[in-house]
Amino acid sequence: MAQLTDDCFAFGGPLLTIEDAARLMAERIAPVAGAEMVPLYLADGRVLAADLSAGLPLPPFANSAVDRYAVRHSDLAATGQTRLPVLGRVAAGAAASPVPVAGGAVRVFTGAPMPPGTDTVFMQEDVAADGAAVVLPGGLRPGANMRLAGEDIAVGARALAAGTRLGPQELAMAAALGKSQLSVRRKLKVGVFSTGDELTEAGHPLPEAGIHDSNRIMLLSLVRRAGAEAIDLGILRDRRGELALRLRHAAGQCDLVLTSGGVSTGEEDHIKPAVESIGSLVFWRIAIKPGRPLALGVIDGKAFVGLPGNPVAVFVTFAFVVRPLLARLSGALWHEPRRMLVRAGFSYRKKKGRREYVRVTLAALADGQFEAHKHPRDGAGVLSSLTETDGLIELADDMTELCAGAPVTFIGYRDLT
Numbered sequence: 001m002a003q004l005t006d007d008c009f010a011f012g013g014p015l016l017t018i019e020d021a022a023r024l025m026a027e028r029i030a031p032v033a034g035a036e037m038v039p040l041y042l043a044d045g046r047v048l049a050a051d052l053s054a055g056l057p058l059p060p061f062a063n064s065a066v067d068r069y070a071v072r073h074s075d076l077a078a079t080g081q082t083r084l085p086v087l088g089r090v091a092a093g094a095a096a097s098p099v100p101v102a103g104g105a106v107r108v109f110t111g112a113p114m115p116p117g118t119d120t121v122f123m124q125e126d127v128a129a130d131g132a133a134v135v136l137p138g139g140l141r142p143g144a145n146m147r148l149a150g151e152d153i154a155v156g157a158r159a160l161a162a163g164t165r166l167g168p169q170e171l172a173m174a175a176a177l178g179k180s181q182l183s184v185r186r187k188l189k190v191g192v193f194s195t196g197d198e199l200t201e202a203g204h205p206l207p208e209a210g211i212h213d214s215n216r217i218m219l220l221s222l223v224r225r226a227g228a229e230a231i232d233l234g235i236l237r238d239r240r241g242e243l244a245l246r247l248r249h250a251a252g253q254c255d256l257v258l259t260s261g262g263v264s265t266g267e268e269d270h271i272k273p274a275v276e277s278i279g280s281l282v283f284w285r286i287a288i289k290p291g292r293p294l295a296l297g298v299i300d301g302k303a304f305v306g307l308p309g310n311p312v313a314v315f316v317t318f319a320f321v322v323r324p325l326l327a328r329l330s331g332a333l334w335h336e337p338r339r340m341l342v343r344a345g346f347s348y349r350k351k352k353g354r355r356e357y358v359r360v361t362l363a364a365l366a367d368g369q370f371e372a373h374k375h376p377r378d379g380a381g382v383l384s385s386l387t388e389t390d391g392l393i394e395l396a397d398d399m400t401e402l403c404a405g406a407p408v409t410f411i412g413y414r415d416l417t
C-alpha cells in the first residue's frame with residue numbers, strides 16, 4: 001500500500017482555492033500501487049492498469065455494412081444504371097465466396113466478408129431484381145456500405161488508455177478485441193465514519209435531541225459510485241481518545257479514511273486533536289460554500305479527510321475535493337464534471353473570495369435553453385434542498401452578484417455521483 005509522507009498535505013496559505021487543493025493533491029499524492037487480472041464480467045467500474053492495445057484489427061476483416069449486392073465499382077457504368085448477373089451469396093459468418101466476381105454482383109448480408117475483388121455494396125432498397133441479374137442505379141461512391149479491416153481500430157493501436165474507468169462501452173471494446181480478462185488497479189478501500197453524540201442509526205428510535213445519521217449512508221453511496229470499496233465503520237462519539245483509537249485502526253485497513261462532523265474548532269469538535277495525536281493534520285480552509293472547514297491529514301501513511309457535518313456541505317465537499325482525491329489515489333484519469341451554461345432564474349449576492357454552489361432545479365425554456373431556479377431553502381443542513389433539485393450552480397470566487405437572466409455554470413448531480 002502506498003504510504004503518504006506526513007506533511008504531504010501541508011500548505012502555508014490561509015485560504016485555499018479549489019484549484020490549489022486539486023493541484024496539491026495531484027502533486028503530493030501517488031496512486032496506490034497494485035494491479036490484478038480480473039475477468040471481463042467483473043471489470044465493470046474498475047480502473048484499467050495499463051494501455052490496452054489491439055492484438056487484432058477491428059473489424060478483423062472487410063465486411064458488408066448492409067444487406068444485398070457487393071460489386072466491383074469499376075464494373076459500374078460511368079453514368080446511369082448497370083445490369084449485372086448475380087454470381088453468388090455470402091451470409092454473415094460464412095467464408096467469402098471464392099467465385100471471381102469480375103463483371104457480376106454477389107448477394108451479401110450485413111457482417112458478411114466482402115467477396116474478393118468487391119469494394120462497394122448496394123442496399124436492397126436501391127436495386128431492382130431482373131431475373132438472375134440486378135439493376136443497379138448510378139451515383140454510388142466506391143467503398144460505399146462496406147467496412148474496411150481495421151477502420152475502427154488498427155492492429156497495435158491503443159484502444160483504451162491506462163487509467164480509464166471501465167464501463168459498458170469499454171468492456172465492449174475489450175471483448176471485441178478478444179480480451180477475456182483485463183489488468184485493473186486494485187480497488188481502493190475507503191472507510192467511512194460519522195461523528196457526533198447526537199447521531200442515531202436509522203431504524204432505532206430517536207432519543208431526545210437525537211437525529212438519525214444521514215451522512216454515512218450518503219458517503220458510502222458516493223464512495224461506491226466513485227468506484228471504491230466503501231467500508232462502513234459506524235458512528236464515533238465525541239470523545240477524543242476513542243476517536244483517535246478507532247481512526248488509527250481504520251487507517252490500518254483502508255487507503256483513505258473519511259469522517260463527517262467535528263472538524264470545526266469548537267469544544268465538541270475533536271477530530272483535529274484526535275488526528276494530531278496519531279498523525280498529522282492540515283486544516284484546509286477551502287474557499288468553498290457550503291463546505292469549509294475541511295481537514296486533511298495523514299495517519300500511519302494513509303490519507304484522512306474530515307468533512308464538515310452538515311449534509312449539504314458533505315455532498316459538496318465530497319464532489320469537489322474527495323472525488324478528485326479518489327481518482328488520484330485509484331490511478332484513474334480525472335475528468336472534470338461536465339459544466340454547462342444555463343440562464344439564471346434568480347438573483348443572488350455572495351461574498352468575494354470563495355466559490356459558492358447553489359442548489360437549483362432546471363426548467364426547459366421555449367427557446368431550448370435551460371433556466372436554473374434556486375431552491376427556496378439554502379441552509380447547509382437542508383436535505384430536501386438536495387433531493388428536490390437537479391444540480392449546482394457554480395459561482396466564481398471573485399463574483400459578488402448574480403443577476404437574473406445572466407448565463408451561469410450548472411453542474412448536474414448525475415455528473416457528481
Ligand code: AMP
Pocket residue numbers: 194195196198199211212213214215216260261262263264308309310311381
Ligand atoms: P458538527 O460539524 O459536528 O458541529 O456538525 C454540524 C451539523 O451537522 C450539526 O447540526 C450536526 O448535527 C450535523 N451532522 C453531523 N454529522 C451528521 C450526520 N452524520 N448526519 C446528519 N447530520 C449530521
Ligand code: MG
Pocket residue numbers: 195196197261262268309
Ligand atoms: Mg459534531
